[in-house]
Amino acid sequence: MxxxxxxxxxxxxxxxxxxxxxxxxxxxxxxxxxxxxxxxxxxxxxxxxxxxxxxxxxxxxxxxxxxxxxxxxxxxxxxxxxxxxxxxxxxxxxxxxxxxxxxxxxxxxxxxxxxxxxxxxxxxxxxINDRKQREEELARINRLLSLQNQQLDQMNNHLEKLSTTDPLTKLYNRRAVNERLHRLVSGEGAASGLLFVDLDNFKKTNDLYGHDVGDILLCQVAQRLQSCIDSNDMIARFGGDEFVLLIRAPENDRRPLRQYLESVCQLVLSVLAQPYVIGDLLVYSYGSIGAACFPEDGWSVDELTKRADIALYCAKKQGRNLYRFFEPSMEVALQQQDSIEKELRAALKSRQLELLYQIQVDRELKPIGVEALLRWHHPGCSARWNFCPMPWPAT
The missing domain is CATH 3.30.450.20 (PAS domain)
Structure with missing residues (x-):
């Protein structure tokens, strides 16, 4: 059918x-x-x-x-x-x-x-022309958005780099070091050394030759420091003439960390002591280094940076062009000095200081001069006589 x-x-x-x-x-x-x-x-x-x-x-x-x-x-x-x-x-x-x-x-x-x-x-x-036009417009907008997103990512990367880079030397800056240290103390890193490197008498160079020469010197110092460390280590400019090295002993180096860091410190001081050629000038500059070890010298970023800074202070105080590793006695001595300075300032206000004069004589006991002594009447404590250096610089 x-x-x-x-x-x-x-x-x-x-x-x-x-x-x-x-x-x-x-x-x-x-x-x-x-x-x-x-x-x-x-x-x-x-x-x-x-x-x-x-x-x-x-x-x-x-x-x-x-x-x-x-x-x-x-x-x-x-x-x-x-x-x-x-x-x-x-x-x-x-x-x-x-x-x-x-x-x-x-x-x-x-x-x-x-x-x-x-x-x-x-x-x-x-x-379907209207639909295609809408699709093409949407595709155009998506391409534009994609391009803008790429540009935004590039800008963000650039800003991130700027935020962690020293503009003069192109090294890492303080923020970048702190971020790396936070990762280190949070358990993401192995035993490491934190070295604070400070140029000796850098202000004198600036005063003699000007800040332009000083800036060139800082850039040359940065290049020399980079030659002293491995690619996995970190170098940064903390500010002014102070640099920071965050160093981990190489896996193929069997020496204890401190012994390896000592070799790095010696190399850094030797490299920095070489003369710098800046235009027609021959400039000499030296460095001092303060070192702290993780985790022996601290489990926090504040502890590590403070103790490396204390070691640097002691290196400068003991003659410059030296390196010193942090020791607990350094911190105790600084705390005692700070306490004495504060109490002396209070003593001035409360009239606890008495000025005395003592005659100086020669071998024949003839007076040849007078020396001034300052006696501190500290209430209830006679042990304050155990300090000799001036508590603050003379002006």
Whole structure:
């Protein structure tokens, strides 16, 4: 029993439904290679008359954008080989006014009666130009956002580098050292040495030759210090003429950490003591080093930096061009000196100091001069006489 054949009313109703949906119905004869029913609405939108379109597929192929032809061919092959349930493609067609307009095609082969051997390729075309324009605008915005994000990342990286880099020497700065030290004491690092390196009499160089020469000297010092450490170690400028080295003993070096650090200190002092050629000047500068070891000398960043600084103070006080490792007695001595200075200032206000004069005589006991003595009447304590140096520099 044959299925009822569609009537002209059925075709009209289908055409009405398709047009109401904004679709343009078309039909091609694959055997003859002709257009049985052209996509009339589409070609009218593009400005072509039906006479120009004709019934050949060549006209449609001629106005397809060259860049879209491969995608159409791929879709047709996928459908013909059974890898797709129907034919779908999107492409641009050239309007009579020279503008390219986006369309989409959905189609399927409908087989006719066996005796006719006819293959009907039926589908719909519809305008997707607005959607494509929105997609292209969105893609443009996304590309712009992506570019801006890349620029923002570059700026952030640049700012991060600036925030951790000394602008003069291009070494790390105080912030970078503190961040590395925080990681070290939090358990992410092995035993290490913290060296504070300070140039001796740097102010004198600035005063004699000017700050430009001083800046060049600091840059040359930075280069020399870099030659003294391994690539895994850290070197930074803490500020002024003070540099910091954070050093870990190499894995292939079996010496104790302190012994290895002593060799580094000796090398640093030797390198810094070499003359500096700055223009026509030959400048000499030396360094002093204070060292503290992690974890022996402290488990916090504040402890380590304070104790390395104390060791540096002692190295300078003991003659400069020296290195000293932190010892607990250094901190005790500084605390005692600080306590004495504070109490002496209080003694001045409370009149605990008495000025005495003692005659100086020669071998024949003849008076030759007078020396002044300052007696401190400290309440309840006679042990204050155990200090000899001046508690603060004379002016």
């Amino acid at each position: 044959r299925s009822p054949q569609p009537t002209s009313d059925d075709h009209d109703r289908l055409q009405l439904a398709v047009e109401a949906a904004g679709l343009d119905l078309w039909e091609n004869d694959l055997v003859a290679g002709t257009v049985t029913h052209p996509a009339t609405r589409t070609f009218i939108e593009l400005g072509y008359s039906l006479e120009e379109v004709g019934n050949s597929l060549n006209f449609w192929l001629d106005i397809v954008h060259p860049e879209d032809r491969p995608a159409i061919d791929t879709a047709l092959v996928a459908y013909r080989e059974g890898r797709a349930d129907n034919y779908r493609s999107e492409f641009r067609l050239l309007g009579k006014d020279g503008e390219w307009v986006w369309y989409a095609n959905y189609g399927k082969v409908m087989r006719g009666a066996k005796e006719s051997g006819m293959h009907r390729f039926i589908g719909v075309t519809f305008n």
